[in-house]
Amino acid sequence: MTEFSLALNEDQIQIRDWVHEFAKDVVRPNAEEWDEREEFPWPIVEEAAKIGLYSIDFMSNAIMNDSTGLTLPIALEELFWGDAGIGLAIFGSGLAAAGIMGNATPEQIIEWVPQCYGTADKVQLGAFCVSEPDAGSDVSSLRTRAVYDEAKDEWVLNGTKAWITNGGIADIHVVVAAVDPELKGRGQASFVVPPNTPGLSMGQKYKKHGIRASHTAEVVLDDVRVPGHCLLGGKEKLDEKLARAREALAKPAKESSGKQPAMATFEATRPAVGAQAIGIARAAYEYALQYAGERHAFGKPIIKNQSIAFMLADMATEIDAARLLVWRAAWLARNGTYVNAEGSMSKLKAGRVAVWATERAIQILGGYGYVREYPVERFHRDAKIYDIFEGTEQIQQLVIARAISGLRIE
Numbered sequence: 001m002t003e004f005s006l007a008l009n010e011d012q013i014q015i016r017d018w019v020h021e022f023a024k025d026v027v028r029p030n031a032e033e034w035d036e037r038e039e040f041p042w043p044i045v046e047e048a049a050k051i052g053l054y055s056i057d058f059m060s061n062a063i064m065n066d067s068t069g070l071t072l073p074i075a076l077e078e079l080f081w082g083d084a085g086i087g088l089a090i091f092g093s094g095l096a097a098a099g100i101m102g103n104a105t106p107e108q109i110i111e112w113v114p115q116c117y118g119t120a121d122k123v124q125l126g127a128f129c130v131s132e133p134d135a136g137s138d139v140s141s142l143r144t145r146a147v148y149d150e151a152k153d154e155w156v157l158n159g160t161k162a163w164i165t166n167g168g169i170a171d172i173h174v175v176v177a178a179v180d181p182e183l184k185g186r187g188q189a190s191f192v193v194p195p196n197t198p199g200l201s202m203g204q205k206y207k208k209h210g211i212r213a214s215h216t217a218e219v220v221l222d223d224v225r226v227p228g229h230c231l232l233g234g235k236e237k238l239d240e241k242l243a244r245a246r247e248a249l250a251k252p253a254k255e256s257s258g259k260q261p262a263m264a265t266f267e268a269t270r271p272a273v274g275a276q277a278i279g280i281a282r283a284a285y286e287y288a289l290q291y292a293g294e295r296h297a298f299g300k301p302i303i304k305n306q307s308i309a310f311m312l313a314d315m316a317t318e319i320d321a322a323r324l325l326v327w328r329a330a331w332l333a334r335n336g337t338y339v340n341a342e343g344s345m346s347k348l349k350a351g352r353v354a355v356w357a358t359e360r361a362i363q364i365l366g367g368y369g370y371v372r373e374y375p376v377e378r379f380h381r382d383a384k385i386y387d388i389f390e391g392t393e394q395i396q397q398l399v400i401a402r403a404i405s406g407l408r409i410e
């Protein structure tokens with residue numbers, strides 16, 4: 001086990017500075033344009049691929065070769081400090097990759113994860129498709145069905161997925177579907193839908209409040225047929241899991257939520273999502289700090305007023321507190337196991353801090369904070385998603401409450 005330490009090693013310092021340069025020189029100057037266009041920023045993602053930031057190599061290096069667990073959160077904070085919409089365009093495929101890694105066999109990982117990224121010359125995207133119009137927080141109620149056609153050794157997928165990052169424009173869609181709906185979450189499985197599979201199409205593309213450079217759309221699955229080997233983890237493992245779940249269903253109810261494929265992925269990725277939120281909060285804080293030193297009112301810089309300076313002091317403190325929770329969770333995820341839902345704690349805190357700190361930044365800028373000429377109103381719009389996706393604020397509270405109480409809090 002690697003000791004938990006706040007001192008970054010040389011590799012981490014190098015990666016942090018490298019991502020920061022890209023965020024400062026490439027991402028930030030383009031942030032406003034792509035936010036206004038509300039389109040996927042292909043040229044920026046391609047540039048990220050050219051320098052190796054958008055790549056399977058970077059992801060495996062940041063995750064596998066890092067025994068501290070901190071490298072990925074550090075890199076994400078820097079990138080999202082540049083811009084969250086573009087940041088998510090660059091890191092959105094990571095969720096699909098995590099969905100594969102969490103459930104697949106080693107052969108499936110080798111086959112599908114690189115295809116979520118493609119190459120520097122041919123960039124590809126991944127999408128992780130769980131949420132549905134009637135099942136967002138309640139992932140145990142998915143209606144998308146997966147039916148096995150034994151004669152052809154194929155799975156047939158039908159349903160509609162909602163709010164999917166990279167949905168319909170991705171090359172690899174990882175779809176979570178109900179194999180046995182009666183078993184709720186324990187009757188679900190994850191499937192890879194390979195590029196250009198007939199029957200998969202993009203439904204509506206959403207117009208969003210924030211992170212507008214990131215593409216979010218419905219994914220429609222209409223008799224989508226995928227080969228048997230696209231079932232992540234394999235048929236044998238699924239049959240065993242279903243048999244165990246059916247046996248448990250026949251017994252008197254015990255207080256167990258059961259392991260769901262989607263939930264396992266989300267719990268593992270929560271510190272990384274928290275780090276993204278911290279990047280936005282830090283951007284807002286730094287902007288407000290500088291502005292408060294330059295803006296004069298009543299003959300002096302506004303920072304000379306305690307009410308402004310104390311707001312900044314609180315922002316700095318809260319951002320550091322959130323980062324510490326994220327780093328602890330990232331380290332625990334790599335080196336041990338969560339005890340009291342520390343992944344959820346980190347995401348809950350970081351999301352709240354991002355929303356609060358970006359709102360305070362608007363307050364410090366006054367009228368200039370409220371208009372699009374200055375970036376803080378965009379920071380605030382971008383921050384709000386961190387209370388919603390990958391488990392809402394209330395769902396994080398639910399996970400934490402259950403962990404600390406050992407009870408099935410409703």
Ligand SMILES: Cc1cc2nc3c(=O)[nH]c(=O)nc-3n(C[C@H](O)[C@H](O)[C@H](O)COP(=O)(O)OP(=O)(O)OC[C@H]3O[C@@H](n4cnc5c(N)ncnc54)[C@H](O)[C@@H]3O)c2cc1C
Nearest residue numbers: 128129130131136137163164165216388389390391392394
């Ligand atoms: C921009 C964006 C990108 C997204 N990307 C993806 C993606 O790539 N893949 C994917 O699968 N999904 C994605 N999502 C979906 C996202 O994960 C869901 O929107 C989220 O989980 C909330 O689900 P919901 O919208 O159905 O809200 P609901 O579940 O309907 O919740 C509505 C409200 O009720 C509260 N609530 C619900 N249940 C409880 C409860 N038991 N206790 C207390 N409060 C409760 C919630 O906290 C919330 O405040 C994305 C969403 C957005 C907006």
